[in-house]
Amino acid sequence: MTEDDGSNDLGERVVQLTGGDIKPTLSHCLLASLRVKKVVTTNYDALYERAFESAHGENSVAVLPREEARAGVPWVLKLHGDVADASSIVLSRRDFVRYDAERRPLGSIVQSLMATGHLIVVGASMTDDNVLRLAHEVLALDARNKRPRTLGTVITLQRDEIRTALWKNDFDYVAVSDSLDQQVAARDLEIFLDKLAILTSVDAPYLLDTHYKGLLEGGEIGLAENLRAAADVIRSLPHEHRERWSSLEAVFDELGATPWSQSIKEGQRVSQSRSQRR
Template identity: 45%
Template structure:
């Protein structure tokens, strides 16, 4: 078993698929109602229901696995931890106690079996004690300490850990501290690191768009295209072996299912309600244009957890708006089974029925760098659109430099030398694992590579926030104070000229907050 890995994402605990979760509470076992979805409990009667989950010997140990309680049993293995500050000691001393309990919990989590499609056990946890636990004012110190403990334990125990940030400032602070602590990605070759740096730079510039295939959702337990057809064939006892083409197999299944074909497909791809790590990491890249051939809405769920105020537009069903990122469902949507594209006849008629969607994909190839994840370069519609763009580019008046610019980057799970040569100069091929790597580890290699891109692409939304001061170098402290004072002066200025608004917005985007009259807002 290789070393574990510590991931950081922004999202919601109840929506991320993992093998185990850690729930924060206190010595009196007061569990906040916001944990109800994670624990699979109803909001009504939550306090009584969660009390039944209290681990044995709670007051003595202050940590433990949830007690099985029939219908109240959580949907996945759950550990509770006392993460509260009690004022009898310093914040630092109580934080040390929290981290000691975390080590004990992780030692028990190690005994679990990794879920389907995972080579390592994955446990998810919040940023401990920063909600109602009392450690909010020293968020920076919590981030530094929790990351160090998680890195040590993941390496020693061989488990994967994901810290889920519930705010952009927590997320960027965690990523900054990870960068400063140095890379733990020992599996990443120099070539992969260089590719990640290039893609992160494109993401930071806003020029990165995504093209997502079935491989992204397989990590969440959904079927591949061939598995989907196999499952549908079993439902009607259909022998597909005499047909070599997957499109013809799908056509036969449409005949067998009749009007229920779309609904049968939708049932297969909506069975999983939690998104995978890959969805969460891709959403964190902040790409405003995403194209997918997937029917499920797991990426939309992950992106929606980051875009809580504006949501994510799903094209072609929603109206695109300037302030909303969008996802184009190139082959239809499970929530609208009649739109699903799967059979040969669907593909033949695609250009006639969905021309504007194809044009939108082509515009991204011309104006953005397309990162292809979980998709092979075999989709007939995508290939036709790509070759049309290449022909347009070759015949146009673009500069030689622009004509030679790759349309995007493809991330195959293993080396594909023939495909790489076929698309040389048009798409960069970056295999995320070696040819002799174990099959079961390749999906994890992709996730780690994407995590490295997200690590390098993260911004600085926390920089001027006093709660993260522990992450600053001494020489930065005075600069940060001056920037905050400038923000305070501008926000308190009566009839401030509008020309200063961009400065206020910039400082606010870096974490400057109006200073409350009653002291720090977390107190």
């Protein structure tokens, strides 16, 4: 057996262990709910993209590099391979040594994110040799240009004084829990991500949905009625005229506007159901 054959065998074993019907955790779902446009992971499994598509629809996220990045579509970069392709999995020492020569473009994507933005790191130990090298190269570039800055924030379960000191001024380390119990700390991470999702979410798919009109107050009630009426007017236009209003109609749909005729049918269905129960 050659060394490459051994590496492929390891990849197949990883697929067996992390593929199949394993369900995303609550943390995966909470991260997916943030709808981050650009995500990098060293994990091989498909749990994040499964959670993302469950929340935002089929084909709502592209998986790089095996899929093509599409305009306006969020993507997740599998830095160390993907269970969808066992041969892509980076696991053996030989894989890591040859990584830069064989997968330099993937590292360049990560470095571009480091160089142009502020990374939020969740669930990564920051001990991966390739990730460390990429970070140090960007830090060296910043130093050469006399532009020292913090590359990102690392969210950890518990306090890590050593790495906090090691990466001082390069990465900020923030612990989500003061508990020494791993399970309690993991639960605190879920609570943190839930709070983060609440504070950062701008989606409001219920505003024009009549089923949730009880959540509106004051002037919002009349505004929602007027917007639903406007949506019905657009839908009643001849096709050649309706197309000109497609952008606005899409906004109404995102806010939960239901066609008037469909609302009537739903109301009739609910009434019939109640009559049958009586």
